[in-house]
Amino acid sequence: MTGDDLALVAAASTGDAAAFDALVRRHTAKLYRVALRIVGDPADAEDVVQEAWVSAWRSLAQFRGEAAPTTWLYRVVTNAALAHLRRRKPTVPLEPEGQAGAALTDAGPTPEQAALRREKVDAALHAISLLEPSQRVPLVLRELEGMSYEEVAAVLEVSVPALRSRLHRARVALLAKLEELR
Template sequence: MTALESAPIASLDDATLVGRARDGDVQAYEQLVVRYQGPMFRLAVKMLADRGEAEDVVQEAFLRAWRGLPQLNDDAAFVGWLYRMTTNRCLNVLRARRPHVEVDLDTAESPRTDTRPEHAVLISTQLEALNNALQTLTAEQRACWLLREVHGLSYDQIGDIVGANITAVRGRIARARAQLSEVMKPWR
């Protein structure tokens, strides 16, 4: 048994886990799911403003990824590929919606409750305002802004995920920032 084979599965890098998963190692794929379900869910819930739809989108993305592993040519590209599947599915859901659905966005990232109550209320109100403001962006702007500002991806990575050139990505993010800045002025 080699050192790589005996290493705890959680300590393996993504490319190794993807290679093992492609070879049928379910535990390796489960580790990838554990590692990336949180970021994918946060992206989906912020894009869709609906926890149920976000859960469905993430589950579908991971299922499609599992089925599509044999077609993935570069094991190291798994995370970008997963972001692309999740983002595209969210965009499809948004396009299929009626003009606007009013929903209550109760995110997993709520403010801490052990702080001063007035501070917690202020933060909660600011988060609600930001979430409402995000829903006023176009789906494409929201996707680009979330991938950049929340998930920290580069413009190149975002372009690959949303299928747009860097200039378009920069433009979408700039318009999103300007619109969000205007809406969030009262909170400065």
């Protein structure tokens, strides 16, 4: 987030709807991507992002600037996604399709290599979707969103060593899920 974003947060916290709208336009795509990878359904992810923005608007006055505004927004959307998962009935995740993993692929030199790569990405995304939310969230933020350990720890409100431990357990569980799916 840039200094402009800090200014937008400050302006929005005083009730400036245009500043808040600028934040929404600037960050919705990133927040949607995180929500989609946590909840696994495009329609649910849209609902989660909507809830997150409503929550962010309501709590702007409490933003103290102790963390970067992006960290705060990731925390808001992660909390909204986890709340959504707690509210909904357990379901079997659908097989990955469409654009959920599109950003992760880079086509190989041949169609066969591209198809094989796509299958591997789909299998990994499917396995991630089968993990418990407490394991899925850190993996999504660190491995798929590319956030630093410090940023993920701030979003999850845990220490970096605790995050490293969670990520280790999540990676072990992911490998087990991938083995199950073979």
